[in-house]
Amino acid sequence: MRLPTTHKRKILVIASLLSLIISTQLLSCRKSEIVLDENFAFIIPTGWPQPFYNFEQNPVSKERFELGRKLFYDKQLSINNSISCGTCHQQFAAFAQIDHDISHGIFDRVGARNSPAIFNMNWNTSFFWDGRANHIEVQPLNPITDHNEMGETIENVVVKLSADARYKPMFQKAYGDETVSSQRILKALAQFMGMMVSDRSKYDLYKQGKASLSAQEQSGLLVFEAQCATCHKAPLFSDFSFRSNGLPLILNSRGVIDSGKAAVPPFAAENLYKFKVPSLRNLKYTRPYMHDGRYTTLEQVLDHYAQIDPNAVNLDPLLQNRIILSPVQRADLLAFLNTLNDEAFVKDKRFAEVQ
Amino acid sequence: MNNKTAKQYLSLTVMAGIMLFTSCDKKKTPEAAKGTATVQIANKAGSQTLVLNTGTYLNQNGDTFSVNMYKYYISNIELIREDGSSYKEDYSYHLVDEAQTASKSFQLKAIPAGTYTKMKVVLGVDSTHNVSGAQTGDLDPILGMFWEWNTGYIMAKIEGRSPQSGNTQKIISFHLGGFSGQYSSVKTVMYNLPQALNITATGSPKINIESDILKWFYGSSLINFQNYNAITSVGRFSFEISENYKNHLSVKSIEP
Structure with a gap:
């Protein structure tokens, strides 16, 4: 549609006036809110999935x-x-x-x-x-x-x-x-x-193109992807599912075998000895490992995965063949896992106790 | 600026002014009259009035018992007209606690005028409010109706004693929970009102509701306290009781 310039200008003026009115109205009708600090927001890291909880009913301030x-x-x-x-x-x-x-x-x-x-x-x-x-x-x-x-x-x-x-x-x-x-x-x-x-590990910087992995870490990433990534799904390094990884059934501090997810309703036998898959981020800081802290080193954890009893009750099918790594693969994997440690997070002053 | 353009600007400004000042008012369509109704609840054991601690009652199995706590949720109250149209109470969560007189009476507000013949309620707390984080009002976890060890509301609770209880301390304790799955204790129930409920702008009708605690123990399954005395998590036993308990409420009368 071709219009004379003056008409165009008038339409522009009317349009801008209308938009001004509408925006003023929107603002004036909005209920008063607590003013939030603009620099204080929850940011979803690039490439990460949408969170399950996004402060919808709990605006961040x-x-x-x-x-x-x-x-x-x-x-x-x-x-x-x-x-x-x-x-x-x-x-x-x-x-x-x-x-x-x-x-x-x-x-x-x-x-x-x-x-x-x-x-x-x-x-x-x-x-x-x-x-x-x-x-x-x-x-x-x-x-x-x-x-x-x-x-x-x-x-x-x-x-x-x-x-x-x-x-x-x-x-x-x-x-x-x-x-x-x-x-x-x-x-x-x-x-x-x-x-x-926690999104400032070396791995995160690598994903953002701001750091590179060493040759050993690269090889470790391949081992990780082949052997661990289904349950310990990136970028959270957990799929948040419940699984049994075939840990030997030993008595806990209560003198009983911990039945895991089967201890809560519906108390289903299919949940026996299943626990939530933990994230592999920050392993350097979170020892000891497993639901009962039975392993103090990652070496012990990898030893377990290499020695799983294939007849363990409810053993996750993905672990049926154990995780058997060569000494080189094991060293590479440990090097990769080390890139998931986020020192900036554990030293972030925002989360420290106020003295 | 010529005269014509000036006029146009003037009229635009006036229009803008009018829009600014009127925009926040809701449309002035003639509003239908609205009224209120009071829900009045009486807790009973059969024909007897429930009296905490001192009253003794007999269940259908012949077990005697006393009650020191009786609490339950009524939620999602809906009043329905003959034509199927309905009024739904806003944020409709009511914890009835025999020990709190105030909890046994509440007002339904802003009900469109008209004649209602049915009432629908959820016994318990709907699943949405079991999975939505920290709640307030009658859903506040300080009210003791929340399972912190296995997220979810306790929909209804009886604490008492019975000489027939298989528990060594002769305690009976029934906590009905579970908001999803095959053992859910959340029950939606529809009641035909015994008389029509007429809502007008000026009237103050009353809906008299009765809970019969004995109904927890018969109907779908006959409960004996020898075997059933401590139900405090979700499962087949709590479900059996909840299938009885879904009949515990009835609408007794409407006072105009």
Whole structure:
């Protein structure tokens, strides 16, 4: 359509005026929101899948994150004010607990499983070794109330924090008033843990074209892809499924064999001895390994995969033929796994305890 | 700028002004009248009023028992007209707790005027709200109706004692949970209202609902406390009880 220039100009003027009106209207009709710090956002690393949890009902703000950080390191979350989340989830251990095969809780009680690392939580579809919690926001209720971990009630945590003057300005800033509620506590904790993204390893830089792998690391990558990548799927290095890797069935700290995912409803026999596939990121920091921390070195882990009993109950079919590597392949694989360690993450000051 | 163009700009500005000032009002179509109704709940054991701690009751199997806690969820309340159109309560989650008088009465608000003949509810908490993270209000986990060891709501709970209980402490404890799969205890139930419910802008009708705790123990399966006394996770036994429990509520009367 050809129009005289003056008409075109008029249309342009009208169009721009209308768009101005419409945009003003949109702004004026929007409900007031807490203004978020523009530099503080959850960013999905390039090439990564969409996360399972994306803060849709829990908009990210620095204030909520900082509240979550304080809560994470607050021992008041346990019944005798002796254990915080950070006790068994240490930053230098990529938020696992170094050198502890199983966790120690209140009154020197011991748990039955190895403290799992915390990072890239938003991509997890379930939580704990057996997937008992279905959402990052309700996950902390389990350790808070567990008899052997923190032994507290969420009701009493609300009471304690309501009486703690230090929290008043923090809740005020995070939520607009000083009211402490379980939902506010849990959403703040989800912000702190959900923001823990580990995506700055050498491998990540390599994928972004900012670093190159050595020849040995390259060979290790090929071994990894051939032998490990189905369950430990990149870029999270887990497919978050539940599998049995054929670990010998030994008695745990309770004197029983841990039945894994079969310990939670529907208590199905098909879930016996299955545990969640852990990520292979940050292995340098998260030792010991496996759900009960039975292996202290990656060498031992690889020894296990080379010696699996093919008749183990519920053994994952993918491991039926074991993982048998030559000494060179093994060294190459270990070199590759080393590129998945994210030092920037374990030293990131945002996640450290506030002194 | 010539006169004609000036006029055009003026009219545009006026139009813009009008749009700016009117845009936030909802369309002024004549709004249908709306009213409220009160849901009033009475917890019973058969024909007896349920009295916590001191009351003793007899189940269908002949076991005597007392109750020290009785809590259950009613959610997703819907009132339905003869023509099938309906009113759905907004964020409809109600925890009824025998120990909390206030929990046994609540108001349904902004119901379009009209005559309703049916009511539909979910006994328990719908699966969506079992998988959506930290909740508040009647779904707050501080209310003791949440399984932290296996995410999900306890839909209904009875705690009590019975001399016939197979438990060494003679305790009975029934926690019905599970929001998905073959043993789900979430039940959707439809009730024909005993009288029509007329909602008007000024009226304040009452829906009288009764829960009969005895109905947990017969119907689909006859429950004896010797064998059934501690149901605290999801499985075949909790499902058997939940198939009885789905009949525990009834709409007794409508007060105009």
